[in-house]
Amino acid sequence: MNIRLYNAQILTMRKEEPVFRGEIWVKNNKIAYITAADKLKDRTEEFAAISWDMELDCRDNLLMPGFKDAHTHSAMTFLRSYVDDVPLQQWLEKYVFPMEKKLSGEDIYHLTKLAVLEYLTSGITSIFEMYLTPDSIAQACIDTGMRCVLTSGLNNFTSSIEQQEEEYLRWNHSDPLISYQLGFHSEYTCSKDLLRRMSQLAHKYRAPVYTHLAETAKEVQECKARYGVSPMVFLYDMGIFAFGGGGYHCVHMSAGDMNIFRQLRLYAITNPASNLKLASGVAPIAEFERRGIPVAIGTDGPASNNCLDMFREMFLLSGLSKVREGDAGSLDAVKVLRMATVDGAKAMQLSHADVLEEGKLADIILIDLRQPNMQPIHNIPKNLVYSGSKSNVCMTMVNGRILYRNGEFFVGESVEDIYAECDRIVKRIINSAAE
Secondary structure (H helix, E strand, O other): OEEEEEEEEEOOOOOOOOOEEEEEEEEOOEEEEEEEHHHHHHHHHHHHHOOOOEEEEOOOOEEEEOEEEEEEOHHHHHHOOOOOOOOHHHHHHHHHHHHHOOOOHHHHHHHHHHHHHHHHHOOEEEEEEEOOOHHHHHHHHHHHOOEEEEEOOOOOOOOOHHHHHHHHHHHOOOOOOEEEEEEOOOHHHOOHHHHHHHHHHHHHHOOOEEEEEOOOHHHHHHHHHHHOOOHHHHHHHOOOOOOOEEEEEOOOOOHHHHHHHHHHOOEEEEOHHHHHHOOOOOOOHHHHHHHOOOEEEOOOOOOOOOOOOHHHHHHHHHHHHHHHHOOOOOOOHHHHHHHHOHHHHHHOOOHHHOOOOOOOEOOEEEEOOOOHHHOOOOOHHHHHHHOOOHHHEEEEEEOOEEEEEOOEEOOOOOHHHHHHHHHHHHHHHHHHHHO
16 A cells, blocks of 8 residues: 655654654555655655555654564453452462463464554554464464564473474564564573573574563572572573573663673563562663663563553653662653664564664554643653653554554454453353352
């Protein structure tokens, strides 16, 4: 499709490029042209020859890259608000793990689609997904049009090195919306032998690896009791991160852990709402910044968050970091916005979807600047972080296709049908748990 987005304020997220008024032309799944309004005359002849499938007047609202949700467990929608306000280990062992055993691949397919709807309303155009049955998740994203980077939740109980290798090879060549990065659940759910084989797989493909890391103080203490070192040092010594990657959460990091992160250029993928709700702690984001450690942002799952909202994550990240540092000037909002967009794309190996630029993928959102919470407009990037809301998202485009606009979804299926199917799944699982 040829889509013209005009009369827009544009925030490309390219370094030090200010917001400007202009328009973007999308051809199929890529940005074909982006220009300031006063330079449009240079392409007048070409413009006249284009047959547009859609011309959208943005009415001076903001076009920008979509948010990258760099850590998700989407199908956990089925546990949203089912069990809250209990300690993390009790929450996991008594409620989450037993309920997850009741899920089928088909359940996960439908529950993932419910999460996709929520991502779209928050302007999220890519997710970094670690959960059971990756094939079901991939199909749900293909069918709804969502971009998804899969990674394995490999542990002693689910998946295998052989299964992960097969998924890695298949999903990096099957569909333009889907890619796959190597990963495992965590140090504490994997045997030493399994982690050794994980390292061998990473070296075989010279590939980055991702895992839950230093989420709780208990996790770190228990690893030290087992191996005499922190999870980061243990995994580093095994060579797992020789080709990059990153850790989800990274709350309880020592100076030595951070030095390894900086040395290997690993990404710290923070999940502020989930860590706050589960009392895991506050990640040292400003310290990561000072040390040159790149940071991306994830929502985590809808059972531990419980909201898939990048605006809330950005505000919490900024506010919690300032309180942790005791310094309101310790973390600039523009840096936080980069974490939610450009740095998230880089963490997910989506360099072709990081900024608005000719030749990049057309993963674009439109932000309503005319709502009260965005007025007056002194500084648009800071407005997005400090006062923005998912209610400001009036369009979400993924791969050149508009999936959400003005409260309406275009995901190939009735929203009510998705809700109804998920409700049937939840009732079946809850009823079976009560028996």
